[in-house]
Amino acid sequence: MIRRHSLTFRLTLLFALAATAVLLVLGFIVKASVEQHFQEQDMTLLEGKLELIRHALERVHSPDDLDTLVQQMDDALIGHHGLAVAVTGTDGRTLFATRDSPFPQALLQRVGKPDAGQPYVWDAPDGTPFRGIVGTLPSGITGTPPAVVAVATDISHHRHFMAAFLHSLWLVVLGGSIATGLLGWIVARRGLAPLREMGALAAQVSARSLDRRLPAEAVPVELAELARSLNDMLGRLEESFRRLSDFSSDLAHELRTPVSNLMTQTQVALSRTRTADEYREVLESNAEEFERLSRMVSDMLFLAKADNGLIVPARETFELADEVGALFDFYGAVADERHVVLRLQGRGRVTGDRLMLRRALGNLLSNALRHTPEGGRVDVKIDVTPDEMTRLAVENSGEPIPAEHLPRLFDRFYRADSSRHNSGEGAGLGLAITRSIIHAHGGEIRARAISHGNVFEFTLPAA
Template identity: 45%
Template sequence: MRTPSLTVRLSLLFALSTTALLVGLGWTLERAVAAHFRALDREDLSGKLALVQRLLGTTETRSALKKRLEDIVIGHPDMVLWVRTAEGELIFERRAGLLPSNTFEPGEAAPPSRAAGDPPRWLQWRRGPYGFRGVLVELPLGPRGGESAWVAMGIDIGHHQRFMASLRHVLGLSVALTAVAAAGLGWGAVRMGLRPLRRVTSHVATLDASRLDARLPEAGVPVEIKVLVDDFNNMLARLEESFRRLSDFSADVAHELRTPLSNLTLQTQVALGAVREPEQYREILYSSLEEYERLARMINDMLFLAQADHGLLRPGTTVVDLADEARALFEYFEAWAEERGVGLELAGEAQTCGDPSMLRRALSNLLTNAIRHTEAGRSVRIELGHERDAVCVRVENPGPDIPPEQLSRLFDRFYRADPARTRHSEGGGLGLAIVRSIAQAHGGTARASSQGGLTRFELRLGRADRETSAGT
C-alpha cells in the first residue's frame, strides 16, 4: 500500500480541521437561531395568554366570553385556542383538531399528569405538515373566582421551521464547499511551504561519494528545516573526514606493504637468478623472514587499531604499578639503548587500573620511539606522577624541536615526523596511533609537545584509588 505524501496528509488534516470548526460553528449558530425563535414564540404566546387570562377573569357570561375570545383570534389565522372549564364544559375552540392528541382525553376534566396550580406547560408538536408551539395552563374563571378553566393555546411555527431547514441546508452546503476549498488551499499552501524542503531534497540527490565536500545551502531555509540542514552538513563533514582518513589510510597501507613485498620479490628473483651456495640461500631466507615479521607486526597493529575504532578493546580493572612496568621495559631495552649510547632514567611512582599488557605496550612504544630519536650521550626520561584525579606518564627525550604543524599529526597512522626515516626505521608508523588508542580505551588522553630541545609525550590515565572507590 502506497503511503500518502506529506502534502496530501497535511492538506487533508487542514481540510478536516476546517470542517470540524465550521460544523461546530454551524451547530452553534443553528442552536442560537432556534433559541431566538423559541423565545419570540414564547413572548408572543405569553402576550396572548395574558389577554385571555384577563378576559377569563373579567367576563360575566359564557356567551360574552366566547364573543371576546373570537375577537382575539380574528386576524390570527395561525392561532390555535381551546378553553374548557375544570368540570369539562367546552367554552371555546379554534382549530382544536391541531392540538396534541394527549392534551385532553375524551371525558377528562383536566389534562393527564396536570394538577391545578401547576406552572404553564410549554409544548411543541407537529400535525401533518404543520408545526406548532403552544402552552397549556389552568387560569381563574369569572370575576367572583371559585372556578377555573384549562386553556390550550398554540401558534403555527411552520415559517420558523422552514427557515431553520433552509438554514441547515445552506450551512451544510457551505461546510462542504468550504471543506473542498480548504483542501485545495491547504494543498497549495503546503506545496509552497515545503518548497525549501524540496530544494534541499533535490540538492541531496546530487551528492555522492565524490562530492562529500559539498554542503547544503542554508540561505532561505526556514528555522524548522535549518536544524535538519545543519545536522546533515555536520554529517557530511564527518563522512568527508572519515573518507579522507580511510583514503589516506588505504594509500599508506599500500605504500607500507609495497616496500616489504618488493623486497621479497627482489630477493626471490635474485635467489632464482643463479645457482648459489647454501649459505647464500640461508641469508636470503633470513632476510625474507625479517620482511615477513615486519608484515606480521604491521598487520597485527592494524588489527589492534581496527578493534579500537570499533570499541572492542575492553581494559580490565587490574591495579597496574607503572613504575614496575617501566623498570621491566628498561631491562628489556637496556642492551639496545647501550648500543645506541642512550641512557634510561625513571622518576616517580604511580598506579592505575587497566589492562597490564596494553599499558605495557603503550609504554614500550613510547620508549622505543624516544630511544630511536635520541642522540648518543643523551638520556630518555620517564616521569610518573599525579595531577588531581589523574595519573600522568611523561616520556621525554632530547632532540630537535618538532614543528607545531607536525605535532598535531604525530598520533596519526603511518605518519612520521622525519621523512628521511620513513622507510628505513624499524617502526611501521603505527606505534603512536596505538598509544593513543590504548589511552582512550582506558578513558585517558595522549598528547605531545616539543620545545627547547626537548620532546615530551604525556599520557593521562585514571588513578587506581579513584577507580577502586568508584567501583565500590
C-alpha cells in the first residue's frame, strides 16, 4: 500500500532539499575558493624563490663561482622552513640542494614542456605533501646551458587547515539543512492554515446548512479562486437540493390527489350494494384517475431519462411551420370556442425528432391557450437568426407573468398561478418536458413577459 504524505510534509521536504542543495553548492564554491587562494599563495612564494635563484645564477661567471653559490643559497633560504630547492646542471651534477630534497621524477620530466610552470602536488616518502614547480634558468657563464631548478613548499599546514575547515563547513551545511527543514515545516504549517480552516468550514456543511459560504476575501489570493469555486459548488448544491425537495413535496402532493380520489370513490362504492350502472360510473371515474396517474408516471420517466442523457432524438429535416399548422388544426376547436385567434408568421427548417419537437410545440401552444383570455390571440413567429439558429416564439396576450416566477417556469410541478394547482389542467410537467426536448436537440428555451402578454421562445440549430 502506497503511503500518502501530507502536503506539509512534502513542502517541508522540498524546502529542506532545496536549501541543502544551495548550501552544498555554496560549500563547494567556498572550498574551491580557499584551495585556489592557498595555491596562489604558494605560487607567489615559489615564483619569488625562482627569481631569487635566477639572480644568484646570473652572478656565477666561472666554475669557481659555483662554490659561492651554495653559501648564497643557504643564506637566502634561512627562515624558510618547509621549502625545498634543487639546482642541477646539464651534466647531471647537483649544484645545490636542500637536505632531503623530495622532488619526484614526474616533476623533473616536465622540463622543457608547456606544463613546466604549472604547480605539481605530491607526497614525499614520509607522507609530507609538497607543491612545486620546475624550470630552467641561465647562469652567467657564457656558452653554458641553463640549469634545471626545482622549487617546492610543504603544504601540510594547508591540508590540516582545509580538513578542519571542511569539517566545520559540512557541520554548518548539516545544521543549516536541519534548521531550514524545521523553519520550512513551521512556514508550511502557517501557510496552509487557511486551507485547514476552509476544510473545517466545509466539514460543517450538511443538507441543513447548505447556505454556508467560505470567506473568499479572508483567504490568500492563491486560495481565493478555490474558495469561490467551492462557494459556487455549494450554491449549485443548495439550488439542486431545494429543487429536489420541492419536487419531492410536489410529487407527493400530485400523487396524493388521484390516489385519495380513487380510495374515496372505491370505499363509497363498497359501502353498500349498488346497481351495475352505478358501479360502471365508479369504474369510469377511476379510469380517469388511473389515466392521469399513467400520464404523470410516463412524464416523470421521460424527465428522468432526459436528466441522465438517455434521450436520443431521431434525425430528420422538416419545416417547423408545417408542424405548427398541423397543431393549429388540432387546437382550432378549442381556440374557436374561446374566440382566440391563432396566427403563424415565418418559416424555418430544423433537423431533429419530429414527434418529440411536435410534443414540445404542443405543450407551448396548450400552455398559451390555457392562459389567453377570451377574445385574445396566440402568435407563433418563426425566423432564422444571424448565427444560423432557427428561432420559434409563441406569444399570447394576457396578464404578464411576474418577474419572480420567470426563472422557475420550467421547473417540475411549478405553477406561477397557485389557484390553478388543483384545477385538473395537467400535472405541471409540460414546460419541464419541453425544456428537456429542446436541450436534447442542442437548443435553448426561455420565457419573458411583455407589456401585453408573455413570450415563450426557443432556438434550434438551423437545418
